[in-house]
Amino acid sequence: MSAVVEIEGLRKTFHTLRRGRQVAVDGFDMVVEAGQVHGFLGPNGSGKTTTLRALLGLVRADEGRMAVLGERSPERLTRVAGRVGAIVESPQFFGNFTAHRTLGLLARAGGVPVARVDEVLAQVGLRGREHDRVRGYSLGMKQRLAVASALLKSPELLILDEPANGLDPAGIREMRDLMRSLADAGVTVLVSSHILAEIQLICDHVTIIARGRLVAAGRVTEVLANFDRHEVRVRADDPARAAELLRAAGLTVVDHPDHLVVGGVDDDTTVSRLLGEQGVWLRELTPLRPDLESVFLELTGTDSHPALPRQAGGPTEAMIDLDVSGVDA
Numbered sequence: 001m002s003a004v005v006e007i008e009g010l011r012k013t014f015h016t017l018r019r020g021r022q023v024a025v026d027g028f029d030m031v032v033e034a035g036q037v038h039g040f041l042g043p044n045g046s047g048k049t050t051t052l053r054a055l056l057g058l059v060r061a062d063e064g065r066m067a068v069l070g071e072r073s074p075e076r077l078t079r080v081a082g083r084v085g086a087i088v089e090s091p092q093f094f095g096n097f098t099a100h101r102t103l104g105l106l107a108r109a110g111g112v113p114v115a116r117v118d119e120v121l122a123q124v125g126l127r128g129r130e131h132d133r134v135r136g137y138s139l140g141m142k143q144r145l146a147v148a149s150a151l152l153k154s155p156e157l158l159i160l161d162e163p164a165n166g167l168d169p170a171g172i173r174e175m176r177d178l179m180r181s182l183a184d185a186g187v188t189v190l191v192s193s194h195i196l197a198e199i200q201l202i203c204d205h206v207t208i209i210a211r212g213r214l215v216a217a218g219r220v221t222e223v224l225a226n227f228d229r230h231e232v233r234v235r236a237d238d239p240a241r242a243a244e245l246l247r248a249a250g251l252t253v254v255d256h257p258d259h260l261v262v263g264g265v266d267d268d269t270t271v272s273r274l275l276g277e278q279g280v281w282l283r284e285l286t287p288l289r290p291d292l293e294s295v296f297l298e299l300t301g302t303d304s305h306p307a308l309p310r311q312a313g314g315p316t317e318a319m320i321d322l323d324v325s326g327v328d329a
C-alpha cells in the first residue's frame with residue numbers, strides 16, 4: 001500500500017469582516033492509501049471542503065504539509081494533476097449542450113482522445129441519454145456528468161466533495177454503485193460527506209473531522225469496534241428480576257420502559273443462561289452494534305448520547321462539485 005493523499009498538520013484560518021478570524025482547519029492529519037474508498041466525514045462547517053481545497057491548491061494553507069500521489073502540494077501538484085480527478089465546486093454545464101458535446105469539448109481541451117467520451121458515458125451510466133440536452137437532466141444525471149468529466153483523463157485518484165448532496169434515494173444508490181465500480185476498477189476514491197449511512201455502505205476506510213480537527217481514522221470496522229460496548233437489548237417476562245440477576249453477575253444494566261440494555265456482554269449466551277437458570281425467560285435478546293452514524297454523532301459532539309445503534313434513516317446526502325476555479329487566500 002502506498003499513500004496517495006497525505007496531510008499533516010494542516011491549518012487554515014479565514015478572516016472575514018463580519019465574523020473576524022475563523023479557524024476552519026486546525027492541525028488536521030489524513031492519509032488515504034491506494035485502492036481505498038475513503039470516507040471523509042464531518043458535520044457541516046467542520047472543515048472538509050477547506051481541507052480538500054487546500055489539498056488541491058485552491059486555497060492557500062497557513063501551515064501543514066500535503067502530498068498527492070507522492071508529490072508535494074500545492075508546489076508540485078501540476079506534476080500529478082493529470083492523474084487526479086476532483087469535484088469540489090459545483091460544476092456548471094451549458095444547458096443547451098448535450099452530455100456528449102460537453103464531454104467532447106472537455107476532452108479536446110484536456111488533450112484526451114475523444115474516444116474516451118463514450119467510455120466515461122458508459123462508466124457513469126449515461127449511455128442512451130448522451131444526446132439529450134443537459135438542461136433536461138435530473139440532478140443525479142448532472143452529477144454523473146460531473147463525475148464523467150472528472151474521469152475523462154482516467155484518474156488514479158478521484159476526489160468528490162459531498163457527492164450525494166441533493167440526490168433522491170435512487171440517485172444516491174446510483175452514485176454509490178458508481179463509486180464502487182470505480183473502486184473495483186482500481187481508482188482510489190476520496191469522498192466527503194456529512195451523511196453516514198451511505199458512507200458506511202461504500203467506504204472501507206474513514207477519517208472523521210470535527211471543528212477542523214481529526215477525531216478518528218481507520219478501517220470503518222475498526223472505528224466501529226472501538227465504540228462497541230458489547231451491549232444487548234433484553235426483554236424478559238420478569239424485567240425487575242432479570243435486571244437484578246444481570247447486575248449481580250457484574251453486567252451493566254440500564255432500565256428502559258419496555259426493555260433493558262445490558263452492557264459488557266462478551267458472549268450473548270451468558271445472558272440467556274444466567275436468566276434461564278433462575279427461571280426468568282427471555283422474550284428478546286438483540287445485540288446492539290454501533291453504526292457509523294452513532295459513532296460520528298458521538299465523536300463530533302453533535303449528539304449528547306453515547307454511540308448506540310440507530311436505524312439508518314433514508315439517505316439524504318449527495319454529490320459533487322468539480323473544478324478548479326478561483327484560488328482564494
Ligand SMILES: Nc1ncnc2c1ncn2[C@@H]1O[C@H](COP(=O)(O)OP(=O)(O)OP(=O)(O)O)[C@@H](O)[C@H]1O
Pocket residue numbers: 014015016022023024042043044045046047048049050051194328
Ligand atoms: N472562503 C471562506 N471565507 C470565510 N470563511 C470560510 C470560507 N470557507 C470556509 N469558511 C469557514 O470555514 C469553516 C469550515 O468550512 P468548510 O466549508 O470547510 O466546512 P465543511 O465541513 O466542508 O462544511 P459543509 O459540509 O457545510 O460543506 C466554516 O466555519 C466556514 O464558514
